[in-house]
Amino acid sequence: LGSPTWRTFATLALNFMAARARTSNARDRLALTVDYGPSGSVFFEVLVSQCLTRRGLSECTTGRMRSMCGRMQSNRGLAGLSQSAQLMQKFAWRAIDYAFPSEAQRMQAMQDGFYIPENNLPVGIEIWKNKLFISVPRWTDKGVPSTLNYIPLDVAYSTSPKLNPYPDWATNEQGNCNGITTTYRIRVDECDRLWVLDSGTVGIGKNFCMDSSQ
Numbered sequence: 001l002g003s004p005t006w007r008t009f010a011t012l013a014l015n016f017m018a019a020r021a022r023t024s025n026a027r028d029r030l031a032l033t034v035d036y037g038p039s040g041s042v043f044f045e046v047l048v049s050q051c052l053t054r055r056g057l058s059e060c061t062t063g064r065m066r067s068m069c070g071r072m073q074s075n076r077g078l079a080g081l082s083q084s085a086q087l088m089q090k091f092a093w094r095a096i097d098y099a100f101p102s103e104a105q106r107m108q109a110m111q112d113g114f115y116i117p118e119n120n121l122p123v124g125i126e127i128w129k130n131k132l133f134i135s136v137p138r139w140t141d142k143g144v145p146s147t148l149n150y151i152p153l154d155v156a157y158s159t160s161p162k163l164n165p166y167p168d169w170a171t172n173e174q175g176n177c178n179g180i181t182t183t184y185r186i187r188v189d190e191c192d193r194l195w196v197l198d199s200g201t202v203g204i205g206k207n208f209c210m211d212s213s214q
Contacts, residue, residue, distance in 0.1 A: 091151070092159055096120035096136065098145055099162040109145060116143025128188045130154040134163060135183040135196075138174065141203045146172035147183040148196060174202060177209035 095117040100106035109115035120143070124135035131150040138144045148171075149163035165172045171179040177200075185197040200209035 089159075091161065094160075096122060097160075097162045098149070099164045100145075113142045115145045116140075119143030124184060124186050126186045126188055126194070127153075128192070128194065131166075133166065133186050133194070135186050136163070137184050137199070138182045138202045139204065141206070142174075144174070145169075148172060148180050148186070181209045 097117065098106075098115065100109065100115075106115065110117075119140045120136050121139060122134050122136050124133075126133040130153045132153055133148070133150045136144055136147055136149060138147055146163065146165035146169065148166050150166045151157065151161050151163065170176065173179060174181070180196060180198050182199045182201050183196055184199060187195045189195060198209075201207055
């Protein structure tokens with residue numbers, strides 16, 4: 001993933017129709033940014049804006065999300081995007097955490113290497129009704145407890161909410177080839193179906209399960 005210098009690793013931008021009543025041509029946009037600090041620290045941020053459709057961003061048709069744009073951005077480019085779109089911070093994390101059944105299980109997961117906070121780097125986002133989906137690929141051999149996750153949007157939450165495995169912990173268990181191994185891109189189509197691109201790999205280029213899309 002490169003050296004820990006100040007840079008933006010990725011910006012994923014997508015359009016989705018506003019959940020609340022708005023004018024018919026209103027659009028919202030989500031952006032997920034990942035920044036690396038000089039000491040190796042990581043800062044994740046989900047930004048939301050209501051803006052006009054801009055060149056380079058996908059159109060939203062039939063009242064549903066149709067496509068997603070993923071692109072690399074420099075810090076300078078991200079600053080320009082934020083200013084022009086008037087992005088507002090919705091969520092922010094110094095480290096990704098999960099809604100473990102109990103604090104004791106969370107501590108045990110960290111002790112066993114099942115959960116290593118710094119190994120959890122989100123790359124994909126999608127919104128559907130009351131859920132914000134976030135994908136966290138298994139870039140490394142261990143430390144990512146769940147690759148497909150969501151944040152409920154219809155309940156009170158903090159600015160750094162914990163991720164909930166979707167649909168459950170068992171489906172996201174590493175080694176379960178009948179479940180989900182490593183998720184990169186996610187998308188909801190016009191029929192309310194969630195499409196998940198599962199590479200079937202654990203770590204970089206290490207095939208663990210056969211490639212599949214679910």
